Amino acid sequence: MTKLRHWLGTSDLAGIALLALLVFVVMPLSTDIFRLNLIGKYLTYAFVAVGLVMLWGYGGILSLGQGVFFGLGGYCMAMFLKLEASDPISTKIQSTPGIPDFMDWNQITALPTWWEPFRHLPFAILALLVIPTLLAFIVGFAMFKRRVGGVYFAIITQAVALILTVLIIGQQGYTGGVNGMTDLKTMLGWDIRTDSARYILYFVNAILLFAAIFACRAIQKSKLGTLMLAMRDKEDRVRFSGYDVANFKVFVFCLAAMLCGIGGAMFSLQVGFMSPSFVGIVPSIEMVIFAAVGGRMSLVGAVFGTLLVNFGKTYFSESFPQLWLFLMAALFIGVVMAFPNGLAGLFEDYVKPWLLRTRAKQPDVPPAEPVVEETTRSVASRTGDSVEPLPAPTAGRLGPAVA
């Protein structure tokens, strides 16, 4: 019993095990490389969703500009790959061989100096980690120090996404414009388009994703995680316990941004191109819905949500091309209205109490009190948004009476 309760208490761990089984065993064995590559692509979005769980679920901060960081990470990697793909021999048809094709189309005759460092993979990797984080730091610092939050923050992040999109598209000589950077071929001479490379990249991606989940889990378990929950609940109290609340928000925003950057880089590697269509507002909002479907409080739930929505999107757009937008719309509305805590919430609300009840019926079970405590906790932790009134106290008082 204790074991079971422990196991359920850390239901995320069970979810992680299930996810690991799915990602590392079931999917590679059951699908061909085309579908697996597709799943790999979805898993790059999962980085964003995991970041959003930390930022939105735990931090209570909704950013509608996560695509910016995904895009920046992706572009850093794509710049490296593009330079490698633009060697003088394969670009000899251009008027200036040796520079990326889109530069040549835009009458640029020499590689801009700020592109030079991207010839080196270590620099590119460093950049894809640092640049999104740095931008998040600047935006976050300015906003959170002035206590901007909630809706305002969401809209300002949207504006940032818009600015970056217009910039990237406008500066097409340096960025590839609307087309993005296409036709990425090799990394340090290793052809990333072959099936074997795809397998390897898929697993690298999956391992990185799990590392990210575990890191976030560790943060949640630390005092910082507790503080974030506390902040979402009573920000002023945290402040008057001597914490500089803004610093914590900046941290979690930077963390989410860095995860996005990694996801973006893995995207460039696995899909072979990067385009400004990830930077904009639409993909950023879609990524929020991935996290919402999975459950904004659950790291593993977010990954499941990402997979589910994307499978759904692919399946529906293949099977009902005229209807899939309606289905997407229904998904958005349905999740928000009926299941504010997504898949993970469904598990918490229905599956877990049911499991506990079936266990509780068995004779060898000790007094029911601790079970009640577990259920009430799950009720209390159902608060998706800090603004939502807490049902906990009444439920709690009723709890023992029912038992």
Next chain:
Amino acid sequence: MSTNDDRKGLQSLSRRQFSMGLAALPLIGMPGLSMAAKYPTAQVNTTKLAVTDTEVIVGQLHSATGTMAISETGSIQAERLAIEQINAMGGVLGRQIKIIQEDGASDWPTFAEKSKKLLVNDRVAAVFGCWTSASRKAVLPIFEKENGMLYYPTFYEGLEQSKNVIYTGQEATQQIIYGLDWVAKEKKAKTFFLIGSDYIWPRTSNKIARKHIENFQKGKVVGEEYYPLGHTNFNSLINKIKIAKPDCVYAIVVGGSNVAFYKQLKAAGITADKQLILTISVTEDELLGIGGENCNGFYACMKYFQSLDNPNNKKFVEAFKAKYGAKEVIGDVTQAAYLGPWIWKATVEKAGSFDIDKIAAASAGIELKTAPEGYVKVHENHHLWSKARIGQIQTDGQFKLIAESPNLIEPNPFPKGYQ
């Protein structure tokens, strides 16, 4: 296509076949079967494409949703019409064409994903699709790697040539140079104001235009401006045009911006009697949204107008309206999209095979005498030889043909002297 009644009969038959699938095949398959027997599947399909004894599957990849659906719907319709007509004639090498349609959703990564699905999973024999340059650039590496065949309908910026793509629209020089020469000669235009939406096609086109104006016409470019896609306010730009007073405004504005641009031009008093405007981004499809009355008298340079007076086109327009409704219009790209399946059919029959490599090799020199635009021929560089035509916008949203190039213009995707 034979008589009108005949075609209708075949059409309803093929429509039934669409809904009933294979069940209806034997009915019309009779003449085809003998044809198919002449070309055994093992022989015409050595690379495991989706070709059976009775059927060949092709992909269609356009945006049915999102902002680009506005433009791409016409292409979807035209390609479907062409395939239906081909099926009614007995198909390709005796095989009925079946379509798998995918939605690119106006999102380039989705185009990439779907193209991969069509090529790798569905093993389609050809794909008719894409519209924007960005979507084509996104799928191109996939077509080259997975060895697929793409029939791309849109006029575009050039600077590209691929074994795996047939470009049924014009590359930039085919569209730009004739139009500029015409305004210089007929309208005595010396100074030009270049306007574009901010992405690769308008920028590259304007680059070619500028070189041509400055180096070959000895004219002058007095302004060059770009606005973000989706921009809806052009009053400042219009004032700049008024200051610069160009002989000719050369406009490559696209999408929702297009409507705003022309409506605001008219409101600012810039009408055809005061200002010469030449555009390469307005077809009959765009005029649906702009309204012919808001831009009548301006000129566009295309290779096709719905109003072209030739028997091929009459038949095409008639069939199109019969299928999709009398109110539908046909623009340059829609016609180019219609060519795709026919060129593919002709190529497969010439090669006697569905194999991509054989089709790629056989494409050069394919002629289409039944093309609505008149006559087209595939060049070695996989673009089409085509004419350029100047049309003047009428209030009813149609073009009046003003001039056309005497000969077919050779496609030249990498024009020397324009880089």
Next chain:
Amino acid sequence: MSNTDYVLAVEDLTVSFDGFKAIDNLTLYVDRGELRVIIGPNGAGKTTLLDLICGRTKASGGSIKFKNEEMTDLAEHAIVRAGIGRKFQTPSIYENLSVWKNLEVSFPRGRGVFGALAFRCTDDVKDRIQEVATEIGLAGQLELEAGLLSHGQKQWLEIGMLLMQDPELLMLDEPIAGMSVRERELTAELLGRICQNRSMIVIEHDMDFVKRIAHKVTVMHQGKILAEGAMEKVQADPRVIDVYLGH
């Protein structure tokens, strides 16, 4: 302004909201080890005064010195770290967390981002939590979710959370509001115990309670100090009776 021996020296403090002076040129000194009670009718500016001291509201003019350090320009968290603790009018605790976690989070270590990441609940922390929990009478409810506590217990928990920080100046805004008679007595005892080695400012309306705990009473009215001194003296002041105690 001169240095003083006072723990807290508020001098010429003023704050106005769009012209309305909620605190008007107020001066107030609190001694070491003193338990000061502030009373006054609604809208007198009592809570605003606490807000000003703890940095929640920024002053328009004047100075607030804590142990001779100027506080008016510091951020809230810096004021807390200097040693000022503040309890809010309605209990402000983390309802979703257990009593234990509520106290643990309030422990003054690992207050930076990376400090919080590295924080471990070591034995000294555990001892301190046990000690405080016993003090506030919640030692038996440590594992309970704080939202399930009774109203009075929530008030105590918030006091306990402040005690975790061991502040030199503790400010309590209506600590016994909504408490039963028994709970009030317990709270009075609690306050008596915890002010042994620190100064306190308490805002309260209940005169019996005030009489019982106050060392000194300050009466506020319309953002100004009306009277100050021992409870008996203040109660006898005719102006005070007029604005407050009279009705």
Next chain:
Amino acid sequence: MTASELWNIVLMQGFAGLSLFSVLLLMGLGLAIIFGQMGVINMAHGEFMTIGAYTIFLISSLVETYAPGLMPYYFLIAIGVAFVLAFGAGWLAEWALIRHLYKRPLDTLLATWGLSLGMQQTFRSIFGAKEVSPTLPEWLMGSWSPAEGLDIPINGMFVMALTLLVTGGVFLMLYRSRWGLRVRATVANRTMANAIGINTRKTDRMTFAIGCGIAGVAGAAFTTIGSTGPTSGSLYIVDAFLVVTFGGAASLFGTVASAFGIAQAQSITEFFLNGSMAKVITLLAIVTILMIRPQGLFALKVRR
């Protein structure tokens, strides 16, 4: 270039700024009411505008077919109809969706985003994927030319007048009517408003519906200067949000001021730079100012 020509350009450029101002204000107004007064983020605002645009298209086709004589006049009535239809749609959306989410403002954002996807696809199913062009009255589409070389767009003046009318109407309603009083009371203190007998649910629904109705009017008016298609609304939504946020959410006056500021900044930068850079600079300026003054240009200062 002569002095008089230069003067004409200055006049026309000034008018361009004013005209953009009225466009921004008109699209921001409905949103300002909903967002500012109710705190609801309506991502489907653009689609409610599209309802207005399609209303014009429908009525213009009807009039063109059945009563061509009325062509010069139908537009004004059609704007009224656009208001009614968008109002009705807003009423419905509030009842079905929004009222369940008042306590979760960030979730309304997601739900209304879903709503906007659904509405776009609905437009596409009903009207087709291609853009349409309503036939507008001839008097609306030309320019007014008081002097040689000076052309003032009539549609610009029309939008400006309409904006003036709607803004005035909103001000009157909000500050002079019972409804306005109820709305303001509800914003100030929902519980209290409820307690003194204001039906806050009805007030909310009314407010949301009026906001949507104004969006419909804006969409209808914009058929004179922009496109009508399933995704036309998405062209406006971000700008509209920026206007409202920049102005300070709770202040209608702030919305007016911010629309003015953004319009002038954009039209002037556009005149001296190219369009893409102008957009970036305007947006950057807005974000920078918002970072310094996150509450927007005009916000109430209250005692906490």
